[in-house]
Each structure stands twice: as C-alpha cells, then as structure tokens.
C-alpha cells in the first residue's frame with residue numbers, strides 16, 4: 001500500500017503537472033504544440049482530451065478539471081505512453097469528432113498498436129448515488145476482462161464504481177469517442193469518468209484521498225494490462 005506521505009507527494013506532482021492546463025482561464029497555454037504525445041515503455045496509453053476548455057459543435061464546453069495533470073502523473077508512474085490536449089484551439093472536441101487532429105497525431109506516433117490498453121480520463125460531477133468512478137467500454141468484448149479487473153481493484157480499495165457505466169450513462173457510446181476510436185484500431189479501451197471529490201485539490205483530507213486514488217488507479221491499470229497480456 002502507498003503511504004500517506006507518498007500519496008501527498010503524488011497529489012503535489014499532480015497539482016504541478018496540471019498548471020499548464022489551467023493557463024488562460026483553462027483554455028491552455030499559448031505556446032508550444034496543442035497536443036503532447038509521448039511514447040512509453042509498455043503497452044498502456046493514458047489519454048486526457050478534456051483537460052482544457054474546448055468546443056463541441058460550436059458550443060464551449062468546460063474543461064474536465066485536473067484530468068490533464070492526472071494523465072501526466074499516471075503515465076509517468078506507469079511508464080505508459082501519454083496523449084493530452086494542451087490547447088483545444090478552434091478544433092472540435094477530440095472526444096466527439098470522428099476525424100480529429102489529436103487522434104491523427106496519436107496514430108502517427110504509432111501509439112495505437114493492437115492490444116494496447118487505452119485509459120481515457122474524464123470528469124463527472126459528484127453524484128447523489130455515491131458513484132465515484134464510472135467505466136465506459138461500450139460492451140467491446142476484448143475490453144471486458146481488463147475493465148472488470150480495474151473495477152474489482154478499485155472496489156477492493158473502497159471506491160464506489162459503476163462497472164459498465166450502466167447507471168451513469170457515461171458509456172463512451174458515440175462514434176467519435178476516444179474509446180470507440182481506440183477500440184476500432186484494435187486497442188482495449190476504457191473511458192474512466194472520475195467524480196469531483198477524487199480529483200479536487202481542496203482540503204488536506206481530500207488531498208490525501210486524491211493522492212491515494214492516483215496510486216490505486218495506477219495499480220489497477222497495471223493489473224488490467226497484465227490480464228490483457230495473457
């Protein structure tokens with residue numbers, strides 16, 4: 001188990017990594033490439049496409065707070081590949097448009113090889129039913145066992161999980177979702193929706209729990225990826 005000191009250190013790293021996504025009132029930094037796409041040492045790819053404010057069909061959509069920094073910290077801890085949107089510009093939502101420059105950049109980097117485990121991070125509001133994490137994998141057969149292992153792992157650590165997004169309805173079902181796109185390329189893919197309390201940088205008690213959540217999510221992803229290797 002992760003110590004409280006390690007959890008707080010993870011949360012500190014998360015907070016630091018998230019600052020670039022908070023630039024310009026969460027529209028992201030003016031400088032540098034709009035996307036960051038880096039290879040990893042294992043067949044896991046962590047994605048956050050909504051870490052900054054973005055547009056969908058002409059509408060402005062609020063950012064999924066703190067998911068960009070979480071993707072960076074998770075990928076580093078896992079030795080995984082990383083793909084994050086740093087600045088959405090005028091392009092449509094990468095989790096909505098079937099053809100999107102963010103998706104093309106991941107493809108061109110060669111990160112979407114078959115049987116890669118893709119974890120696509122998103123934010124949901126806190127829910128009255130207490131669900132803290134919702135896993136959307138669209139009934140995709142190859143994604144079923146890894147999703148089950150991740151759900152089992154998180155439940156074992158006392159998080160309240162919607163194992164197949166059947167309660168939240170956040171099932172990644174649209175044709176342009178990151179999850180649908182990755183599965184279409186032969187990857188195993190799971191959309192991970194995270195409640196507000198687990199990704200806040202608020203009071204110390206929340207900070208401790210959100211720090212532990214990074215560690216727990218990382219070990220759950222490692223277990224899910226190992227199942228996929230069998």
Ligand SMILES: [Zn+2]
Nearest residue numbers: 050064122123
């Ligand atoms: Zn989202």
